[in-house]
Amino acid sequence: MSGLFLAVLGAAFATFMAGIGSSIGVGxxxxxxxxxxxxxxxxxxxxxxxxxxxxxxxxxxxLVAFLTLQAVGVIGDPVGEISVAKGALxxxxxxxxALSGLISAIHQGKCSxxxxxxxxKKPDQMGKALIIPAMVETYxxxxxxxxxxxxxxxxxxxx
Amino acid sequence: xxxxxDEYIYAVARIxxxxxxxxxSKSIEQMISMNDIRNIExxxxxxxxxxxxxxxxxxxxxxEQDNLWMLMKELVGELSPFDFLRIQNDxxxxxxxxxxxxxxxxxxxxxxxxxxxxPYDIYNLIRNRxxxxxxxxxxxxxxxxxxxxxxxxxxxxxxxxxxxxxxACVSSLGKASDSGLIKEYCELFIASGxxxxxxxxxxxxxxxxxxxxxxxxxxxxxxKLLASSVSKGFDELCSYLSSTNYKSSVPHIKASLSDxxxxxxxxxxxxxxxQKAAPFTIGPLVSYIIAKQTEIKTVRLILTSKENxxxxxxxxxxxxxxxx
Numbered sequence: 001m002s003g004l005f006l007a008v009l010g011a012a013f014a015t016f017m018a019g020i021g022s023s024i025g026v027g028x029x030x031x032x033x034x035x036x037x038x039x040x041x042x043x044x045x046x047x048x049x050x051x052x053x054x055x056x057x058x059x060x061x062x063l064v065a066f067l068t069l070q071a072v073g074v075i076g077d078p079v080g081e082i083s084v085a086k087g088a089l090x091x092x093x094x095x096x097x098a099l100s101g102l103i104s105a106i107h108q109g110k111c112s113x114x115x116x117x118x119x120x121k122k123p124d125q126m127g128k129a130l131i132i133p134a135m136v137e138t139y140x141x142x143x144x145x146x147x148x149x150x151x152x153x154x155x156x157x158x159x
Numbered sequence: 160x161x162x163x164x165d166e167y168i169y170a171v172a173r174i175x176x177x178x179x180x181x182x183x184s185k186s187i188e189q190m191i192s193m194n195d196i197r198n199i200e201x202x203x204x205x206x207x208x209x210x211x212x213x214x215x216x217x218x219x220x221x222x223e224q225d226n227l228w229m230l231m232k233e234l235v236g237e238l239s240p241f242d243f244l245r246i247q248n249d250x251x252x253x254x255x256x257x258x259x260x261x262x263x264x265x266x267x268x269x270x271x272x273x274x275x276x277x278p279y280d281i282y283n284l285i286r287n288r289x290x291x292x293x294x295x296x297x298x299x300x301x302x303x304x305x306x307x308x309x310x311x312x313x314x315x316x317x318x319x320x321x322x323x324x325x326x327a328c329v330s331s332l333g334k335a336s337d338s339g340l341i342k343e344y345c346e347l348f349i350a351s352g353x354x355x356x357x358x359x360x361x362x363x364x365x366x367x368x369x370x371x372x373x374x375x376x377x378x379x380x381x382x383k384l385l386a387s388s389v390s391k392g393f394d395e396l397c398s399y400l401s402s403t404n405y406k407s408s409v410p411h412i413k414a415s416l417s418d419x420x421x422x423x424x425x426x427x428x429x430x431x432x433x434q435k436a437a438p439f440t441i442g443p444l445v446s447y448i449i450a451k452q453t454e455i456k457t458v459r460l461i462l463t464s465k466e467n468x469x470x471x472x473x474x475x476x477x478x479x480x481x482x483x
Contacts, residue, residue, distance in 0.1 A: 031168045033172070036176055039173050040176050062280065108250060110439075
């Protein structure tokens with residue numbers, strides 16, 4: 001098993017696990033949004049924002065995958081051979097956003113559904129309804145930060 | 160197709176919007192202060208009640224009731240998750256059908272809409288004594304109640320058989336449900352039914368055996384103790400109830416049976432309030448049904464009271480707590 005394979009595997013994990021989380025989260029919120037719009041079409045812009053909140057984890061996963069592929073030379077400038085140990089480190093670096101993205105997006109989707117319900121009853125409470133699911137985002141951002149710092153750090157390690 | 164328990168997201172989101180259109184306590188107060196029924200009708204129509212095709216104010220109530228079940232069917236696909244509520248109407252319709260069949264008269268005006276089975280079919284089957292073709296849930300009860308009525312001519316005994324079967328049926332539907340709210344509602348329905356039987360039994364000096372025979376098994380009340388307390392007197396009954404989950408009902412029972420009915424409705428509404436923050440389960444739909452039915456019941460009370468020139472104070476005394 002080559003180091004390059006492990007690094008690409010990490011990039012794949014980051015993309016599809018965070019992507020799965022986002023698609024589940026946005027899917028749940030989208031169903032709730034459709035329910036509200038069936039009764040109150042005027043709330044479209046408000047429910048759209050809440051519905052899109054869980055989509056960010058998928059984007060974070062994509063960003064980490066892009067940085068990983070760039071670091072190992074799959075895209076951009078070639079960087080030479082990647083050792084198995086370095087490849088394994090890249091794989092490990094991708095895991096925070098992969099796992100945290102998957103789980104936080106699903107839970108953020110649930111929070112968004114609750115927020116959409118709040119907005120449907122009290123449209124003037126949009127700000128508060130937005131803050132609650134946004135709190136879940138914190139943990140996806142922390143994972144993203146660690147993944148990016150780790151990828152940048154591994155680049156300069158000579159193993 | 161019955162949707163899964165965590166798949167009510169769309170339905171709940173729509174219901175949250177619908178809840179905004181429910182009449183609040185303030186709206187009810189406004190209606191009470193109106194003396195002209197035409198003003199009440201205009202107020203209801205302004206609040207989204209009825210349709211242009213509904214002309215008479217009395218038809219508004221029927222329209223809203225029918226509309227409620229049509230909405231639930233649209234949201235959930237089929238109405239079987241709400242059978243624990245609808246079956247109560249079937250047992251009422253069964254009573255009407257049996258008595259009408261016994262007297263060989265029409266029961267059209269006695270039927271309640273929103274039942275699981277078509278009351279006209281049930282009536283025809285009972286009149287023709289085709290019990291085997293009756294739905295399983297009411298088959299044995301219908302036969303037993305009809306035979307008892309034919310044998311004894313005692314309408315009260317017939318009612319007791321049907322009421323007990325209704326309690327047992329709601330109990331089994333509650334146990335079969337996955338929803339905690341439905342389980343709680345069914346338990347409360349059975350407990351309040353048993354308490355009602357005990358209070359009436361106490362007022363009519365019925366024996367403990369007779370009362371026990373009329374009650375259905377209940378998780379939160381020991382029906383043997385409840386029935387035996389009745390035979391020891393009304394104070395003993397109140398004393399037993401004070402030691403149960405339903406101790407808050409005692410002052411209302413002491414006041415009157417109608418006050419107790421009001422306590423039951425308000426207690427159920429209190430239970431339903433817990434669903435205001437639930438986004439995924441069937442609970443908010445059940446709450447909406449109960450809220451809408453309470454609203455319809457309240458509007459009927461106001462209209463009837465206004466027609467009969469009853470004072471506003473009498474209406475307020477009978478008002479139930481509203482959901483919004």
